[in-house]
Amino acid sequence: MIVGWRILNSSNMLTSKTVFPLIEVRFHGRGGQGVVIASEVLANAAFAMGFEVSAFPFFGVERRGAPVTSYTRIDSKPIRIKSSIYEPDYVVVLDNSLVRGVDILEGLKPAGRVLINYPEGRKLSNLPSRFKYFVIDATAIAASHGIGSQTAPIVNTAIMGGFAKMCDAVTLDSILESIREIAPAKADENVAAAKEAYDRTSEARI
Numbered sequence: 001m002i003v004g005w006r007i008l009n010s011s012n013m014l015t016s017k018t019v020f021p022l023i024e025v026r027f028h029g030r031g032g033q034g035v036v037i038a039s040e041v042l043a044n045a046a047f048a049m050g051f052e053v054s055a056f057p058f059f060g061v062e063r064r065g066a067p068v069t070s071y072t073r074i075d076s077k078p079i080r081i082k083s084s085i086y087e088p089d090y091v092v093v094l095d096n097s098l099v100r101g102v103d104i105l106e107g108l109k110p111a112g113r114v115l116i117n118y119p120e121g122r123k124l125s126n127l128p129s130r131f132k133y134f135v136i137d138a139t140a141i142a143a144s145h146g147i148g149s150q151t152a153p154i155v156n157t158a159i160m161g162g163f164a165k166m167c168d169a170v171t172l173d174s175i176l177e178s179i180r181e182i183a184p185a186k187a188d189e190n191v192a193a194a195k196e197a198y199d200r201t202s203e204a205r206i
Contacts, residue, residue: 054081071085132203141197161193
């Protein structure tokens with residue numbers, strides 16, 4: 001079975017015929033939103049499918065609410081690159097206020113895709129139309145499932161459901177299993193949030 005760039009067997013594992021280019025994902029969020037966990041969920045999901053992976057964070061000011069960046073690399077061969085990701089294929093934004101305060105599109109490849117946690121019903125604007133954008137109200141979904149608090153929902157697992165919708169390199173099932181393994185609490189609620197986010201993620205028109 002051919003899915004996207006990969007050839008899978010019936011167990012969703014890589015086969016010897018797999019041809020898979022390096023994929024680089026950059027996450028933007030704020031301290032307390034679970035940015036680092038999101039990158040680890042993705043890496044763990046891809047690893048379970050047979051990929052080589054690496055995931056690592058970059059912290060600026062270490063305080064709650066400060067901007068945090070994290071990275072995930074996925075490849076079918078050993079990953080020897082140790083640097084930060086400067087030209088990502090995908091960008092994931094857990095806090096939409098960063099769209100105005102951080103250059104989230106810096107270095108994004110020409111065919112790059114962007115997933116933004118964005119209030120449902122609001123038009124996404126003031127972004128260049130040369131990229132594809134996807135939106136999901138991960139904040140509302142996380143709050144409805146009791147993940148974090150009503151005033152400060154933890155959106156990382158919901159956003160990863162959206163990522164599975166945006167990127168066909170990693171399956172939703174692998175993301176859900178990874179969440180079950182990594183989520184520190186409320187595994188069922190986190191999985192339900194990711195499933196709902198997958199269904200509700202949509203491409204935005206600029």
